[in-house]
Amino acid sequence: MAIKTKKRRKSGRQRGNTTYGHGARKKWKGSGHHGGIGMSGSGKRADQKKSLIIKLYGNEYFGKQGITSRSTAKKENLVMNLEQIQSNIDSLMKKYGKGKDLVLNGYKILGEGELNEKITIKAKAFSESAKNKIEKAGGEAILIKGSEKEEKEKKEK
Numbered sequence: 001m002a003i004k005t006k007k008r009r010k011s012g013r014q015r016g017n018t019t020y021g022h023g024a025r026k027k028w029k030g031s032g033h034h035g036g037i038g039m040s041g042s043g044k045r046a047d048q049k050k051s052l053i054i055k056l057y058g059n060e061y062f063g064k065q066g067i068t069s070r071s072t073a074k075k076e077n078l079v080m081n082l083e084q085i086q087s088n089i090d091s092l093m094k095k096y097g098k099g100k101d102l103v104l105n106g107y108k109i110l111g112e113g114e115l116n117e118k119i120t121i122k123a124k125a126f127s128e129s130a131k132n133k134i135e136k137a138g139g140e141a142i143l144i145k146g147s148e149k150e151e152k153e154k155k156e157k
Contacts, residue, residue: 078106078124082133083113085121105144115139 014020022028053061085092085102096103104123111129118138126134131141 077108079108079110080104081110081112082115082130085109085119086113086115086117089117089119101142103144109134109141 019025019028050062092102092104096105101120101122104121107123108125109121109123109127109130111127111131111133115133115137119134120140120142121134122142122144124144126141126143134141
């Protein structure tokens with residue numbers, strides 16, 4: 001009489017073994033060693049497919065194009081408070097001064113702080129409080145041509 005042996009499953013024998021007899025873990029995964037989905041493996045193995053893809057899609061297929069990082073895509077808002085202008089008036093006049101005018105092209109002037117000097121400031125935009133404080137000090141707030149606010153005012157008239 002033959003002794004019946006219990007048939008053992010492979011998964012039962014391989015408990016605790018990550019590869020289950022298939023070598024490296026990557027080898028038994030769905031996409032295997034070939035790049036991945038679609039044409040993602042195109043540049044591998046001595047570039048044999050590269051010439052075909054260049055014919056089909058052109059050189060722009062390979063490499064990064066356009067903006068590759070969100071952080072570099074962010075546009076920095078150039079703003080300056082009146083207190084910054086007051087505290088750095090000498091260096092600002094040397095850098096941005098044209099005659100008696102302070103030309104801050106691309107800046108929006110905000111009204112935090114006080115302005116003690118009579119000065120003409122030309123900028124892209126002004127907050128209401130900044131405009132009032134400049135005029136109160138005896139100066140003048142002039143919008144630079146091409147600014148958004150000035151174009152809106154012209155359309156309203």
